[in-house]
Structure formats: structure tokens, C-alpha cells
Amino acid sequence: MSIHIEQPGLRSLFQPTFNLELCDGCGECAEQCTFNEIRIEPRGDKRIPAASGRSCGACHRCEVVCPRSAIRIEERPLALRYHGVWKGKDITRVHLQSASGAVALGGLGADTDVPTYWDRLMFNACQVTNPSIDPQREPMETTTHLGRKPESFKERKDNHSASLLRLNLPLVFAPMSYGSINLTLQKAMARVAREKGMLWYSGEGGLHEDLYPYADIAVLQVASGRFGVNPDYLQKASAYQIKIGQGAKPGIGGHLPGEKVLSGVSKTRMIPEGSDAISPAPQHDIYSIEDLRLLIYAIKEASGYKPVCVKIATVHNVAAIASGIVHAGADMVYLDGYRGGTGAAPNIVRDTVGIPAELALAAVDQRLREEGIRNQASIVVGGGFRNSGDVMKAVALGADAVAIGSAALISCGCHSCQRCHSGKCPWGLTTNDPIIGKRLDEDWAVERLSNLVDGWHHEMKEIMGLNGIYDIGSFRGNRLVLRGVGISDKELEILGVKHAGE
Amino acid sequence: MYSYAMQTLLVFSYCRAKAPAKLFYLAGAFFIALKTAEKETELMCGIAGLISHQRRRESGERIKRAIVLQNDRGNGLGAGYGAYGIFPGYEELYVLHIMASTETAMEQAATFIRRCFTVHKQEPVPVWNRVITDHPYFQFFFVEPAIPDGQRLPGEESDDDYVITKMMSLNKEVQGAYACSTGKDMAVFKGVGTPRDIYDFFQLDNYEGYSWLAHNRFPTNTPGWWGGAHPFNAVDWSIVHNGEISSYGINRRYLESHGYFCHMQTDSEVIAYLFDLLIRRHGLSITDATTALAPPYWATVERLEDLEEKERLTMLKIIYEQTMLNGPFAVLVSFSGGMFSLTDNTKLRPMTTATQDGYTYFASEISALYEMQENLKEIFTPRAGQPVIALYDRPAQNSGVSA
Numbered sequence: 001m002s003i004h005i006e007q008p009g010l011r012s013l014f015q016p017t018f019n020l021e022l023c024d025g026c027g028e029c030a031e032q033c034t035f036n037e038i039r040i041e042p043r044g045d046k047r048i049p050a051a052s053g054r055s056c057g058a059c060h061r062c063e064v065v066c067p068r069s070a071i072r073i074e075e076r077p078l079a080l081r082y083h084g085v086w087k088g089k090d091i092t093r094v095h096l097q098s099a100s101g102a103v104a105l106g107g108l109g110a111d112t113d114v115p116t117y118w119d120r121l122m123f124n125a126c127q128v129t130n131p132s133i134d135p136q137r138e139p140m141e142t143t144t145h146l147g148r149k150p151e152s153f154k155e156r157k158d159n160h161s162a163s164l165l166r167l168n169l170p171l172v173f174a175p176m177s178y179g180s181i182n183l184t185l186q187k188a189m190a191r192v193a194r195e196k197g198m199l200w201y202s203g204e205g206g207l208h209e210d211l212y213p214y215a216d217i218a219v220l221q222v223a224s225g226r227f228g229v230n231p232d233y234l235q236k237a238s239a240y241q242i243k244i245g246q247g248a249k250p251g252i253g254g255h256l257p258g259e260k261v262l263s264g265v266s267k268t269r270m271i272p273e274g275s276d277a278i279s280p281a282p283q284h285d286i287y288s289i290e291d292l293r294l295l296i297y298a299i300k301e302a303s304g305y306k307p308v309c310v311k312i313a314t315v316h317n318v319a320a321i322a323s324g325i326v327h328a329g330a331d332m333v334y335l336d337g338y339r340g341g342t343g344a345a346p347n348i349v350r351d352t353v354g355i356p357a358e359l360a361l362a363a364v365d366q367r368l369r370e371e372g373i374r375n376q377a378s379i380v381v382g383g384g385f386r387n388s389g390d391v392m393k394a395v396a397l398g399a400d401a402v403a404i405g406s407a408a409l410i411s412c413g414c415h416s417c418q419r420c421h422s423g424k425c426p427w428g429l430t431t432n433d434p435i436i437g438k439r440l441d442e443d444w445a446v447e448r449l450s451n452l453v454d455g456w457h458h459e460m461k462e463i464m465g466l467n468g469i470y471d472i473g474s475f476r477g478n479r480l481v482l483r484g485v486g487i488s489d490k491e492l493e494i495l496g497v498k499h500a501g502e
Numbered sequence: 503m504y505s506y507a508m509q510t511l512l513v514f515s516y517c518r519a520k521a522p523a524k525l526f527y528l529a530g531a532f533f534i535a536l537k538t539a540e541k542e543t544e545l546m547c548g549i550a551g552l553i554s555h556q557r558r559r560e561s562g563e564r565i566k567r568a569i570v571l572q573n574d575r576g577n578g579l580g581a582g583y584g585a586y587g588i589f590p591g592y593e594e595l596y597v598l599h600i601m602a603s604t605e606t607a608m609e610q611a612a613t614f615i616r617r618c619f620t621v622h623k624q625e626p627v628p629v630w631n632r633v634i635t636d637h638p639y640f641q642f643f644f645v646e647p648a649i650p651d652g653q654r655l656p657g658e659e660s661d662d663d664y665v666i667t668k669m670m671s672l673n674k675e676v677q678g679a680y681a682c683s684t685g686k687d688m689a690v691f692k693g694v695g696t697p698r699d700i701y702d703f704f705q706l707d708n709y710e711g712y713s714w715l716a717h718n719r720f721p722t723n724t725p726g727w728w729g730g731a732h733p734f735n736a737v738d739w740s741i742v743h744n745g746e747i748s749s750y751g752i753n754r755r756y757l758e759s760h761g762y763f764c765h766m767q768t769d770s771e772v773i774a775y776l777f778d779l780l781i782r783r784h785g786l787s788i789t790d791a792t793t794a795l796a797p798p799y800w801a802t803v804e805r806l807e808d809l810e811e812k813e814r815l816t817m818l819k820i821i822y823e824q825t826m827l828n829g830p831f832a833v834l835v836s837f838s839g840g841m842f843s844l845t846d847n848t849k850l851r852p853m854t855t856a857t858q859d860g861y862t863y864f865a866s867e868i869s870a871l872y873e874m875q876e877n878l879k880e881i882f883t884p885r886a887g888q889p890v891i892a893l894y895d896r897p898a899q900n901s902g903v904s905a
Binding site for chain 1: 722813
């Protein structure tokens with residue numbers, strides 16, 4: 001059994017408050033709350049809302065939908081005596097686990113103060129000797145190719161470029177499975193990927209037939225549960241991804257609760273309705289690097305030699321692991337960082353396992369270069385990318401492309417209440433409930449995601465232009481455009497970046 | 503607009519047959535952001551070059567006039583010359599031109615060189631130290647690799663690779679000593695001073711070569727020191743460069759993963775190594791190599807209807823993404839097979855050329871061309887990203903390079 005920290009039945013850390021002078025008792029808030037926090041009570045001849053104070057998770061659905069703007073979510077932390085070691089979070093967790101004997105779960109990415117190195121890296125800009133370029137006036141190109149590239153021009157084959165994946169900009173939608181997220185959201189991401197020249201990753205949920213038209217720009221996943229994998233599936237996509245690990249929960253498997261396995265999911269994943277979908281921690285046919293090589297080539301054979309990507313969580317020995325993966329035949333390495341999101345992971349794993357994506361990315365890129373195999377595989381990195389600055393810093397460290405997952409959810413309304421596993425997502429994002437799921441309108445989601453990508457794309461071009469670079473190829477791996485601020489020599493050495501002022 | 507005929511005018515000897523169509527793409531595609539003379543007043547360096555297609559030897563007199571005229575393009579913190587064909591009788595030997603800050607450093611460099619090479623001749627480079635009193639020591643070593651082919655370490659199998667690897671080690675390991683040039687039958691002369699000072703210091707009146715490069719430096723982002731002056735050399739390849747390489751960070755990392763290490767504290771250094779890697783080691787033609795370094799935009803490639811050409815450019819752009827040079831540049835490259843120039847594909851630095859009576863001339867300014875040859879009938883200013891390739895009528899022995 002597992003529990004969430006803000007388990008219904010206990011006191012919640014948030015609570016809606018109502019301005020009864022504004023409220024007209026329409027009841028929309030109670031209607032919209034999927035966690036039964038709000039009920040409508042008669043008072044005299046009026047109907048008024050009341051909060052239970054037991055299950056609010058600060059999703060802000062009621063606050064946003066209230067036609068009178070009469071609701072505010074307020075935090076109500078326990079007024080604990082200050083202690084330098086025992087913080088409120090720690091005390092609450094001990095209370096909850098003592099009550100239940102369960103593993104405490106959380107969603108989204110790691111919730112700790114482990115440094116985010118993106119905030120410690122600054123971009124350069126042209127002054128005097130080298131003119132900056134105005135992307136509004138001059139060509140600025142972000143075309144990116146993923147896959148195995150020949151070492152030299154002589155080694156290319158006829159029509160070689162067709163074997164590579166072409167992106168208009170170095171962004172992809174991160175793997176989030178149908179089941180963990182709504183089909184509508186997956187469809188919206190696929191549509192935006194088509195419109196913007198990106199790729200979308202399926203995650204381990206199979207490929208719903210509504211998404212067949214978008215399979216040619218999809219990277220479909222073969223993970224430890226093998227959900228939805230069949231010969232047809234292995235023919236359709238542009239590339240395949242073998243998932244070894246996930247940044248939010250390295251080393252452990254996945255668990256889609258039976259409540260979320262409704263008819264569509266059941267059909268797509270090829271499992272009985274209502275049954276828990278368990279992805280084992282390891283892939284039980286991969287116990288060694290040789291086994292991985294077998295699977296990589298099995299998928300290549302089955303798919304007609306489409307590019308194969310191997311996804312790993314960033315852990316201590318990530319550079320050596322990535323090198324092994326490339327030597328084993330992978331055409332792409334997907335690094336999922338410590339801050340990578342999830343529908344549900346044990347908090348203890350999410351917060352204490354793995355290393356930040358920045359350090360891992362820098363180490364992997366450098367290692368592959370030292371071994372002279374950087375051209376054999378592209379590096380895609382994901383894990384808590386918040387804005388275009390983070391993206392361009394990753395590109396400068398050496399990433400071929402960056403995956404956005406959490407940002408895509410937030411773009412479509414997610415307020416990070418971290419109850420994805422409940423199947424009751426008030427924004428209709430991480431649920432396939434036939435009623436709540438309808439809250440997400442596909443066209444609206446497409447517009448939101450499309451705007452987000454456009455905005456970031458403009459900013460990425462600005463960052464290139466102010467560095468005097470018109471093609472992202474000259475930005476990629478160009479660590480001289482970065483300087484570190486306030487980080488140690490060792491961290492700078494691993495990042496391959498000079499300190500500001502040098 | 504230049505006529506099609508004019509664009510092909512400067513296609514010499516061996517590149518005559520195939521170049522027009524390719525040059526057309528390189529030249530015609532970049533009108534979007536074509537920039538011309540008005541940008542030339544930014545911080546700058548000066549470039550000049552001349553080549554005799556019949557390999558007639560001459561002293562540095564004409565090249566001196568061309569670069570001294572461009573005195574204001576520098577600030578006295580660096581100038582240099584590169585001359586090919588100056589050691590008749592020694593054509594088969596590598597000439598290591600070593601610069602050392604102290605006599606001890608020179609001795610250590612000599613020890614290092616004797617360990618790796620058979621030294622046929624060693625002599626101090628004649629200098630006139632009344633012009634510049636505070637200067638490093640210079641020596642020529644005429645050498646061949648001491649370790650025969652077949653017994654060398656991986657990556658050093660060819661003589662050129664062996665020489666490059668050893669010179670990288672010398673630059674790194676011997677404190678205060680650097681290799682100015684390492685090619686056959688050629689040398690680079692460079693230092694801190696005005697073009698006239700450096701010419702007089704090295705007494706270049708006394709050398710006769712069939713191609714000459716010259717550079718006048720205005721150092722900006724990197725220090726003005728003797729090793730940082732142009733030309734930069736990697737065995738056969740010598741380059742002079744006006745501009746700044748915004749892509750230096752990734753160019754350098756790409757080169758490092760291919761065994762080239764940068765020690766000269768100047769971005770221009772990478773260009774010499776890139777041509778050595780692309781043309782000599784990867785076997786690219788000059789046109790393909792210059793396309794890799796200054797490729798057309800993706801938007802231009804997309805519009806091409808010739809599918810074979812489209813695939814060629816696409817793959818060049820993909821494979822050599824990390825060798826692409828971003829930022830403003832005009833580069834002049836000299837090697838045993840000829841000389842060629844290249845500018846960035848928005849042309850933020852000037853380059854102008856002329857050909858007459860068996861010679862081709864290159865310079866940053868038209869006036870400098872006239873210093874080398876009076877009464878020029880025609881002057882050709884290449885467009886953004888368009889290379890101008892001048893080859894000798896007779897190719898050098900063992901030269902597999904094509905235009």
C-alpha cells in the first residue's frame with residue numbers, strides 16, 4: 001500500500017478560502033474539485049461553499065474556474081517550533097508513514113535544494129569585434145539531425161540523410177505514456193510536433209490508433225513491461241527507444257494503478273481492464289551490456305534499421321554507461337536527469353537518487369568525444385527544463401536536443417499539485433477518466449503548446465544571435481559561450497566551463 | 503551583380519572543368535544577408551597573398567608592399583609572412599621553424615626534435631635584431647621522421663601525422679618553445695611588430711618563393727605575442743585570418759577529439775588544423791572543405807532542385823556541423839598545391855582578388871592588389887561564402903588534393 005503525503009482524511013496543507021460577499025453560490029467549485037474538498041451547504045436562503053481542509057492539494061482548479069473570483073487557495077503550514085534539522089516536511093512524513101506503514105509517493109521532479117547548475121551558468125554576448133546578429137532581420141537556423149552520423153564525408157552512403165531524424169529546432173516532447181497522461185494531451189503533443197518539426201516520444205504505453213498518423217514523427221518505447229509492443233508497432237515509428245531508467249526514479253520500475261487502466265489504455269497496452277500495469281525495475285532480458293546489444297539489434301532488424309535510442313537515468317557512472325550504450329550500437333542516448341518528472345515515484349527515490357542532468361550531460365559529451373565516438377550517437381537530455389535558457393545551456397554543453405515533459409504539462413494547465421497517480425487530475429491531463437478527461441480540449445492544448453514552442457524558439461534564436469552565431473551547429477558543444485558563477489573548480493572542470501571573469 | 507562569366511574567371515587550371523556549377527551555389531545563394539564594403543571599417547586585420555601559377559620564384563618585395571600599404575589595418579602587435587618554395591634542394595625534408603623564448607628552451611626543443619627526427623641540418627634563422635631588440639630565438643631544423651613507417655603509434659602512420667603529433671607535443675611539453683611552421687619547402691615568419699619590422703627582422707629580401715602570404719594583425723580578444731601572430735601552420739597548410747571565430751569553442755573540441763590540440767591562444771589556429779583534417783586526412787576536395795567551413799543556409803539547401811547536389815550539401819552540413827565557422831572571417835590558405843581564399847557566408851570581412859600574367863593576387867583592399875601588380879585589368883571581389891581557388895599549373899608531387 002502506498003499513500004500520498006496529503007492523504008485525504010488528514011489535515012491538508014492547503015485550503016480554499018471563499019469571499020462570501022462575492023460568491024453567488026453557483027457551485028461550480030464543488031463541481032470541479034475532483035478531490036471532494038469543497039461541498040455546497042445551504043445557509044438561510046443562500047447556498048455557500050465550504051472547505052473540508054482535508055484533501056486540498058493546491059491544484060487551483062476552483063480558483064481559476066470561479067466566475068466571481070471569490071476563491072483563493074491558502075497555505076496553512078503547521079506552526080511548528082523552528083528546528084534546524086527537523087523541518088515541517090520531515091515531521092509530516094514521519095507522521096504519515098507511522099499512520100500507514102507505506103511508501104510516501106510524490107509526482108513531478110525532485111523537490112530538494114540540490115543545485116540547479118543552469119542557474120549558475122551565464123551566456124556570453126558579442127561586443128565590438130564580432131557583430132551580434134539580429135534574428136528578426138537575418139537568417140537564424142536551428143535545424144538539427146539526430147542519429148548515427150558518418151565520421152567523414154567519404155563514409156556516407158547513398159541517400160544517407162534519409163536515415164537521420166530531422167528537427168526544425170532542438171526540442172522534443174519527452175516520453176510520457178498514454179495511461180499516465182491523457183490521450184488528448186498526447187495527441188496535442190503529436191500535432192504540435194508535426195506543426196513545428198519536432199519529435200514526440202511515446203513512453204511505455206503503446207501507440208493508440210488515433211496516433212497512427214503521427215507515428216512517423218514518434219519515437220516509440222520498448223520498456224521493461226513491453227506494453228503495446230508487436231511487429232506492427234515496430235514498423236511504424238521514426239525511431240525506437242529502449243527505456244532502461246527514468247530520472248525521477250532511477251533503478252526502479254513503473255506502476256500504472258488499475259484505476260487508470262480503462263478501456264482505451266487496456267486495448268493499447270494489451271492488458272486487462274482495471275489491472276495494474278507493472279513495468280519491472282530491470283528489463284528481464286537485459287542483465288548485461290551484451291544483452292542490451294542484442295535487444296538494440298533485434299529492434300533494428302524488426303524495424304528495418306530505424307535509429308534506436310537508449311534512455312537512462314543520470315547516475316554516478318553515467319559517462320561510462322553511455323559509452324557502453326554507444327558501443328553496443330545505440331544511435332541516440334537519452335539522458336534523463338535528477339529533476340525529471342514522473343506521475344508517481346517514492347519520494348525517497350525521487351529526492352535522493354541520481355545526479356543533475358547538467359553534470360551528466362557534460363561528462364557524457366566529453367567522454368564520447370575522448371573516445372572518438374561522438375558522431376555515432378546523438379545525445380538527447382531531459383529532466384526539469386524550465387525555459388529556453390536552460391535549453392540553450394544544455395545545447396552549449398553538448399546536447400543535440402532537449403526533451404520537455406513537465407513544461408508541456410504546465411503549459412496545458414498543470415499547477416503541480418503532484419497527484420498524477422490518483423487518476424483524478426483536475427486539469428484532465430493525467431487522467432483518462434471519461435468525464436474529467438474531457439476538461440482538456442485538444443485544440444486549446446495544441447494552441448498552448450504551440451505558443452510555448454514558438455516563444456522558446458524565438459528566445460533560442462535571440463541567444464544564438466547575441467553570441468554572433470547563426471546556426472545552432474556552432475552553438476552545440478560550444479562551451480566557451482558559457483561561464484560559471486559561484487561554483488567550485490571541480491564542478492567547473494566537470495562542466496568544462498570557465499569561471500566568470502576568466 | 504557579377505556576371506556568371508566573372509564568377510568563373512578565377513577558376514584556374516585543375517578546377518576549370520567542374521567548378522562553375524558549384525561556385526554558383528556558393529556564390530549565388532547568400533544574397534539574403536549580403537554585406538559589402540561598409541562593414542570593412544570595423545576592427546580589422548590586413549591580408550595579402552600572391553601565387554605564381556608557373557612556380558616562378560621571387561623575393562618578398564611585392565608582398566611587403568601590399569601588406570605595408572595596409573599598415574593601418576593592424577596596431578603593431580603582430581605581423582607575419584608565409585613563403586612556399588623557398589628551400590630548393592631540400593624539397594623532401596620537413597622544415598621545422600622553432601621559436602623559443604630562451605636559449606635553454608631552444609636547447610630543450612632541439613633535444614626533443616633529435617629524439618623524434620633525423621636532423622639533416624640545423625641553423626639559426628638569420629635575423630636583423632636592430633629592428634626589434636626584444637625577440638625570441640629562431641632556428642630551422644631540416645628533418646625527416648626518425649621512426650620508420652610501420653613502427654609508429656596509431657594515428658602517426660603517415661609522415662604528416664607524425665610531424666603534427668610531435669609538434670603538438672613540443673608545443674605542450676617544452677616550456678617556452680613553439681613550432682612556427684613544419685611543412686616541406688616552406689616557412690612561416692611571424693612576430694610582434696609592424697609588417698615592415700617583421701619583414702626586415704627576418705630579412706625576407708633574401709628568400710625566393712613562388713607563393714607568399716602576409717598578415718597584419720590587430721589583436722582583440724587574445725594576447726599579442728609572437729606565437730599568436732599569423733600565419734598559422736599545420737605541416738602543409740598555412741592560413742592568415744581576419745575576423746573572429748564565434749564557433750571556436752566547438753571547432754576546438756572537435757579538433758581535440760581528432761588529435762589536434764590548440765596552444766597558440768588564438769582562435770585562428772583552428773582553421774589550419776581544420777583544413778589539414780578535412781582535405782588531407784578526410785580526402786575532401788577544396789570546394790567540399792570550404793563548403794563545410796562556410797556552408798550555405800539550410801533554407802538555401804532546401805530550395806535546391808538538383809537532388810544529388812542537395813544530398814551532397816546536406817551531408818556536408820550534417821557531418822561537418824562542428825567544423826562550420828561562425829562569426830566574421832576572411833581567410834587565405836596556402837599549401838603545396840596552391841592558394842585559396844574564403845569568407846564567411848554573410849561576408850563581414852573583406853577579400854578581393856585579381857589574376858593576371860600567370861599570377862593570382864589576394865588582398866583585403868583593392869589598393870593592395872595594385873601594389874603587387876600595376877595596371878590590373880580586372881579585379882574580382884568574391885561574394886559571401888564564395889571560395890577563390892588558385893592552383894599551380896603543375897601539381898606538387900604526391901599531392902592528391904583536388905579543387
